[in-house]
Amino acid sequence: MISLHPISRPVANAGHVLRQRPGRLFSAAIRTLLPVLLLVSGMGTAMAQAYPNKAVKLVAPFPPGGPTDVIARVVGAEIAKALGQSVFVENRPGAAGAIGADYVAKSAPDGYTICFCTTGPLVTLPLLDPKLPFVPATDLLPVSQVNRLELVLAARNNLEASTIQQLVAAAKANPGKLTYATPGTGSPNHLAMELLKMMAGIDIVPVPFKGDQPALNDLLGGHVDLFIGAVLSAAPLIKSGKIKAIAVTGAQRSRMLADTPTIAESGFPTYEASTFAGIHAPRDTPKPIIDRLHAAVAVAVAVPAIQERLASEGMVAVSSRPEAYAEYIRGESEKWAKVMKQSGIKLN
Numbered sequence: 001m002i003s004l005h006p007i008s009r010p011v012a013n014a015g016h017v018l019r020q021r022p023g024r025l026f027s028a029a030i031r032t033l034l035p036v037l038l039l040v041s042g043m044g045t046a047m048a049q050a051y052p053n054k055a056v057k058l059v060a061p062f063p064p065g066g067p068t069d070v071i072a073r074v075v076g077a078e079i080a081k082a083l084g085q086s087v088f089v090e091n092r093p094g095a096a097g098a099i100g101a102d103y104v105a106k107s108a109p110d111g112y113t114i115c116f117c118t119t120g121p122l123v124t125l126p127l128l129d130p131k132l133p134f135v136p137a138t139d140l141l142p143v144s145q146v147n148r149l150e151l152v153l154a155a156r157n158n159l160e161a162s163t164i165q166q167l168v169a170a171a172k173a174n175p176g177k178l179t180y181a182t183p184g185t186g187s188p189n190h191l192a193m194e195l196l197k198m199m200a201g202i203d204i205v206p207v208p209f210k211g212d213q214p215a216l217n218d219l220l221g222g223h224v225d226l227f228i229g230a231v232l233s234a235a236p237l238i239k240s241g242k243i244k245a246i247a248v249t250g251a252q253r254s255r256m257l258a259d260t261p262t263i264a265e266s267g268f269p270t271y272e273a274s275t276f277a278g279i280h281a282p283r284d285t286p287k288p289i290i291d292r293l294h295a296a297v298a299v300a301v302a303v304p305a306i307q308e309r310l311a312s313e314g315m316v317a318v319s320s321r322p323e324a325y326a327e328y329i330r331g332e333s334e335k336w337a338k339v340m341k342q343s344g345i346k347l348n
Contacts, residue, residue: 051289055086057113058279061100061121063093067232067313068277072116074309075146078300079279083292089116097121098132101280105139109282111289115140119188119275123332127340128186137333142325143279143290144297147315150250150274151192152257154227154234154243156219164196164247164266167226171202178204180226181215186345191336192249192273193228194343199268219243231256232314249273255311276318276332278325294322 058079060072073089080087092100101121107113122136134140153164161167171178182190190206197204207224209215212233219227220242227234231248235256238245245260251272253262263271279297281290300306301319310317320328339345 051111051292052083052085054112055088056080056083056111058087058089059100059104059113059115060089060091061093061097061115061117062091064091068116068118071147071277071310071313071315075116075297075300075306078303078306079293079296082296082299096125098125098129098134101136101140102132102134104280105134105136105282107282109284109286111281111285111293113282114143114293115280116146116277117280118277119332122278122280122329123336124186124188124191127333127337128346137330139283140280141283141285141290142322142329143281143293144301144322145276145278145318145320145325145328146297146301147310148250148274148276148318149315150231150248150252150254151189151228152231152234152238152248152254152260153193153196153246153263154219154238155246156222156225157242157244158222159225159244162244162246164261164263164268167246168200168202168267171200171204175203176205178225179207180204180228181209181219181224182206182228183211183215184208186340188273188275189228190345191339193226194345195273195335195339196263196268196271198339198342199271216243230314235314250316252316254314256314276328290322 056079058072058076060069062068069089069091076087076089092103094100097118097120101115101117104113104115104117117140122140126132126136155161155167161170180193182193184190185208193204193206204226209218212229215224215227215229216233216237218224220237226246227243228249231254234243234245237243238257245257247263247266248254248257248260249263249272251262251264251274253260279293281293298319301317307317
């Protein structure tokens, strides 16, 4: 309790206080503030220890039924088991994932609203649009990566190139004549092909499509020469012999196309292009809560049924510490910023 002394208190007492050494004043201030600091710290620790005591909202920034939504629900169910608390998925689609990510970034930092964020709002959109209402690197704390998705570079059957080396030779012999299907400017598919073009010193023209299926239809019809997109989309046509696989873009071969080499093992050892998804929390979420969430995600991703389900979608299950995940995102941002700059890619 703080006492208010009357103004008529003897001046001598005030002079005595003023004559005290600064060190004694500082010590007195610490003694006064220490209980408050301990109280605040204790409240944060108690909050983290009690977490979670209610349902957790996992925001999927894409429409219901899509691959991101499906995996968010599958993984979210396992995270719920590990947390011992309900986890429900809420879809907040729009702006290539930016609307949902921004919603989470502006949510209370208490661990009860988290994001199943992907490459778009975490890496490519910030590079394309400096006016985003959030800054992923500071507004969304990495909890753990969940999956990685490689792409496949495929060709029409009558293209006179069946390997990366043959494709590079054909492109150099006919600069600007070959075409490849892409779902849009700045998409992971677009960037993956531009990275290959940059490394190989070739010119292949992008042709935009609204999704993998329209692009594959035009590849089958011979209207474009190449397709770069999801392994899951192209694998049935490759296995049936209707189109041919040239290479996959990841660091390892795809389980769905085990006989198809990577671009890295086809003459470009430093090449790697993947999309990814992971769990993120709002800035200022206490570290004990981040650690609790990470432990739950690690348990979920290690479940064999989850790994098989991800593999059936053409994905690889990944679990990483928050620090390692943050470093991975920084590396991806630097890599694709360089590709965008050298390729002249800008938001339309």
